[in-house]
Amino acid sequence: MPTSRNTESAHVFAVRLMQHLVVPTFVLNAERRVIIWNKACERLTGVPAHEVIGTTNHWRAFYDQERHCLADLVVLGCPDTMDQLYVTHTEPSDCAHGLRAENWCVMPQVKKRLYLAVDAGPIYDEEGNLLAVVETLRDQTEQKLAQMALQSLAVKDGLTGLANRRSFDEKLEAEWLHNQREGTSMAILLVDVDHFKLYNDTYGHQKGDTCLKAVAAALDQQVFRPADLAARYGGEEFAVIMPNTDLDGALHVADRIQEAVQAMNLPHGASLTAECVTLSIGAAALLPSDDHAAADLVAAADAALYRAKRQGRNRVVCTDRVEELAEA
Incomplete structure (x- = not known):
């Protein structure tokens, strides 16, 4: 049986590991408040962690008007609204397995428009209660622009x-x-x-x-x-x-x-x-x-x-x- 000290150590290790991942990542709790905003996410968005930790203002890093991010949809259990928010997305057949989407983001702090591929996955406790949602981000801007250029050449x-x-x-x-x-x-x-x-x-x-x-x-x-x-x-x-x-x-x-x-x-x-x-x-x-x-x-x-x-x-x-x- 794992001791509480072992569990706490594992939690601290997981948080530190996520902080230093090269993939931009943030985590929301069940109240949609930011509990992790890693260094790669700071570099991508230009928003330091201390400005968003404990708040529900993470949307400000990506958009100039308030709207839900993908992790919010997982917490709220409303993946059906992805059509209204994302250019491309997976079918929300089973929210328990997470969501995947792509979208243009205005990125107000870094003042450049980026095309981001986003994954949001839930974490549950042993009783099936939602603990947190992890959202990872990949900058696909160059690939998207190249794809658009090829499509433009075709038509x-x-x-x-x-x-x-x-x-x-x-x-x-x-x-x-x-x-x-x-x-x-x-x-x-x-x-x-x-x-x-x-x-x-x-x-x-x-x-x-x-x-x-x-x-x-x-x-x-x-x-x-x-x-x-x-x-x-x-x-x-x-x-x-x-x-x-x-x-x-x-x-x-x-x-x-x-x-x-x-x-x-x-x-x-x-x-x-x-x-x-x-x-x-x-x-x-x-x-x-x-x-x-x-x-x-x-x-x-x-x-x-x-x-x-x-x-x-x-x-x-x-x-x-x-x-x-x-x-x-």
Whole structure:
């Protein structure tokens, strides 16, 4: 049988061991008060132990507004609220085995935003009463930023920062099906920088890239509904997907885009149309149905764009009927 002195010695050893762990760790008692705040936790958060020991203010080390940390959820027995508090988390099927989650934290004292992976595990006595909850923290910021960068490369155009062609194709199919179910119109703009080959030949490819980035920025500023998508379609051509939009709505956006690019007044001395960079835009809108596919909407916008170029460029031409493809 262990003596009380042995038990006390073991407790002191455990506390000292936890204090010197390289993993940032803090411990809450059954009243959610901090009883251990180890040195690694001090380094991570910039909060010294004496400021939090005995208090329930540990949240101040991670957030600028009061909210529960993962260990609090274990003490309170409410793991179901993790959805509201954490970006990623394990299913709270059995709180007795602890919780795991990941989240961005603002870290007010060190004044930098960190992505932390968090584990919180309960400690019970022999009768099953909760004694404490141990929360450990791992800084995963570099890994998260690398993951976000890879994800961004997969969906964004490297030059302009707009969505890439793959994102456009996926969005087009998804919104076509959604608008078909809802019975609402869907619109597309195809946008071409007029005489862009001549621009490159005159000013060089680096200036050409700068021009494309400027046009993309103007496009992005004018396509601001959350459901819409502006993408680089290929080369000097851009595209805009507008769910739940009729032709009048599409033309309104097209006019805004043209005005924004004209307002930049980018010189284009070699242009056969104007002395500055201009756009030709083809607009189309359709009510998705079983009679047509999403590709028909793109083809209609492409036909309208072709007519805009044939009619002298620097203009918006529209169609809302797939049958008009035959005219192109």
